[in-house]
Amino acid sequence: MEKLDLSKTREEIDKIDKEITSLLEKRLTIALDVAKYKIQDNMDVLDSDRERQVIEKCIGYLKNEKYAESIEKIYIQIMDASKEMQKEYIKNI
Numbered sequence: 822m823e824k825l826d827l828s829k830t831r832e833e834i835d836k837i838d839k840e841i842t843s844l845l846e847k848r849l850t851i852a853l854d855v856a857k858y859k860i861q862d863n864m865d866v867l868d869s870d871r872e873r874q875v876i877e878k879c880i881g882y883l884k885n886e887k888y889a890e891s892i893e894k895i896y897i898q899i900m901d902a903s904k905e906m907q908k909e910y911i912k913n914i
């Protein structure tokens with residue numbers, strides 16, 4: 822097997838992390854907009870059906886099914902953070 826260059830490989834991870842962070846920042850900003858709708862319409866922060874749909878959709882985007890479990894775990898964390906932020910926002914208005 823060809824020897825991997827660790828620092829080059831980490832540079833690739835760093836670039837991907839930059840993109841992921843920028844997209845997560847956008848996602849969190851939009852989740853705040855969703856919180857505003859939820860206040861208006863007196864809805865719960867948690868929407869379990871929607872969370873299941875998000876996870877299933879994202880698993881469907883995968884080219885390689887072996888990452889399905891990891892994607893599910895990652896999205897559970899992302900949506901937990903999203904809910905925490907929405908609750909904090911609602912608490913402080």
Ligand SMILES: O=C(O)C(=O)C[C@]1(C(=O)O)C=C[C@@H](O)C=C1
Nearest residue numbers: 855866867868871872900903904
């Ligand atoms: O779609 C919503 O209702 C949201 O508040 C967004 C979101 C998400 O982060 O994707 C967060 C909390 C809900 O439980 C479901 C999904």
